[in-house]
Amino acid sequence: MPAATPPDAGPDTARDPRWARILARDPAADGAFWYSVTSTGVYCRPSCPSRAANPANVRLHDTLAEARATGCRPCRRCRPDDPSAASRDAALVAAACRAIDSAEEPPALAALAAAAGRSPSHFHRLFKAATGLTPRAYAASQRARRLREGLGTGRTVTEAAHAAGYGSSGRFYEGAAAALGMRPGAYRAGGEGAEIRYAIGACSLGAVLVASSGRGVCAILLGDEPEALRRDLARRFPRARLVSGDAGYEATVARVVAFVERPGLGLDLPLDLRGTAFQARVWAALREVPAGATVTYAEIARRLGLPRAARAVAGACAANPLAVAVPCHRVVRGDGSLSGYRWGVARKRALLRQEAEG
Numbered sequence: 001m002p003a004a005t006p007p008d009a010g011p012d013t014a015r016d017p018r019w020a021r022i023l024a025r026d027p028a029a030d031g032a033f034w035y036s037v038t039s040t041g042v043y044c045r046p047s048c049p050s051r052a053a054n055p056a057n058v059r060l061h062d063t064l065a066e067a068r069a070t071g072c073r074p075c076r077r078c079r080p081d082d083p084s085a086a087s088r089d090a091a092l093v094a095a096a097c098r099a100i101d102s103a104e105e106p107p108a109l110a111a112l113a114a115a116a117g118r119s120p121s122h123f124h125r126l127f128k129a130a131t132g133l134t135p136r137a138y139a140a141s142q143r144a145r146r147l148r149e150g151l152g153t154g155r156t157v158t159e160a161a162h163a164a165g166y167g168s169s170g171r172f173y174e175g176a177a178a179a180l181g182m183r184p185g186a187y188r189a190g191g192e193g194a195e196i197r198y199a200i201g202a203c204s205l206g207a208v209l210v211a212s213s214g215r216g217v218c219a220i221l222l223g224d225e226p227e228a229l230r231r232d233l234a235r236r237f238p239r240a241r242l243v244s245g246d247a248g249y250e251a252t253v254a255r256v257v258a259f260v261e262r263p264g265l266g267l268d269l270p271l272d273l274r275g276t277a278f279q280a281r282v283w284a285a286l287r288e289v290p291a292g293a294t295v296t297y298a299e300i301a302r303r304l305g306l307p308r309a310a311r312a313v314a315g316a317c318a319a320n321p322l323a324v325a326v327p328c329h330r331v332v333r334g335d336g337s338l339s340g341y342r343w344g345v346a347r348k349r350a351l352l353r354q355e356a357e358g
Helices: 017-023 063-070 085-102 108-118 119-129 135-152 159-163 169-180 184-188 226-236 247-261 277-286 297-303 310-318 345-357
Strands: 036-037 042-044 060-062 195-203 206-212 217-223 241-244
Touching: 017 060, 036 063, 060 063, 060 135, 085 108, 085 135, 108 119, 108 135, 119 135, 135 277, 195 226, 195 247, 206 226, 206 247, 217 226, 217 247, 226 241, 277 297, 277 310, 297 310
Parallel strands: 195 241
Antiparallel strands: 036 042, 036 060, 195 206, 206 217
16 A cells, blocks of 8 residues: 655645756765655655656655655665665775775776676776776876875885885886876985976966976966965975076966966866875866856765765865866855865955856
């Protein structure tokens, strides 16, 4: 027998915004709420593929316990008591990340996919959707992080390379410079011997410093005082040789300034992004947010398959060294208000206004 309609059925289901998500079978809504159908006596998750019920017979529930308390049985098609597909996928990716982190040599895609019970192509898409990186890129990022940590603790270059998982000296020197932005020995010495070109220009937001390593633009800093920006750059590369850019480099600065003023133009310049694997994932996700749009810290965390990592996302935004190019200004609080911004909330507000105006 179908369960009786509860006396506190609540507002008209058809007018509830969650009803539209049920009609759309939105998988992103799974875990956010459940619904029961009094005419059939079942309860479901929002993405249930069954034919849409009459909204007059549908009751919405904030928790799984509420859905169970109706006396309805779980739907056999969507299995609402089981973890959602998104949760299962996130668990598979998390397990793969742990396998990559603990392996001396990066596991092959086929091995990772087999452990997850997915085809290599499916797992590759799954992993990239959850992390913003391919399995190979994630493994390279983790190995580069271990290398940076090893060099930073005073280990010799050889010791740090071995601990980071570089199996041969040839493979190490082939990839280390790309990972560090300079020779490993120079990185260990705090950037000694590396050349960082920079120049300072002016834009509507104040002074802007643009700096480049051999790999690409490694810093875009905003501020009020040019000298303060120079000191900031020097702190980042304490032993590098900072070289004031020539006339040719001034053209690079001009392109960055034009991008700051009109973000919709895009910035077609190589970037030298250095950070932890998690920071790289956040920064990659931020670069997918289009100009004129905003997203919350929680939403970025969900896109990464880490719904509880909103604070960590905020930390990665604060560590971003490339203002505007990695658009952390497009991240807002859950209520839409503007939170702290490394280069000042006023600049964040101005950037969002410029993008909204096109």
